[in-house]
Amino acid sequence: MALNSYSLTNQNKASASKINIAQAVKTALANKGRAVMQFLSARREPVITQRFDLQGCPYWEIYNPATQQNYYCLTETEVLIWLETHYR
Structure with a gap:
């Protein structure tokens, strides 16, 4: 039983790690996208x-x-x- 419990715990940690990485990438891309939109929409005329x-x-x-x-x-x-x- 202990082996199955250990195996599930590692799988849960791996899944959580993948979700955290995916969320970090998603947040980084959203921030970059906002920066690009601000640059493109910024006034360039005096x-x-x-x-x-x-x-x-x-x-x-x-x-x-x-x-x-x-x-x-x-x-x-x-x-x-x-x-x-x-x-x-």
């Missing part, structure tokens, strides 16, 4: 926002998601020049 300083003068903030940096321009012409140099 975000341009008109702002005003304390004196009420306008300026433009450009956020570049590719570099994750902000740039500031005092005129619309500067914004256009920035766009032409960075996004052609």
Whole structure:
């Protein structure tokens, strides 16, 4: 009887181990899939926002998601020049 009990216990452990490995692979693939979807759905175009300083003068903030940096321009012409140099 002890031999059969030992054999079943090892089979149960082996099955549990396979399930744990399968679950780990499934979780890893799901995480990678989420990362890929976030990358593909991420904004790649610059975000341009008109702002005003304390004196009420306008300026433009450009956020570049590719570099994750902000740039500031005092005129619309500067914004256009920035766009032409960075996004052609």
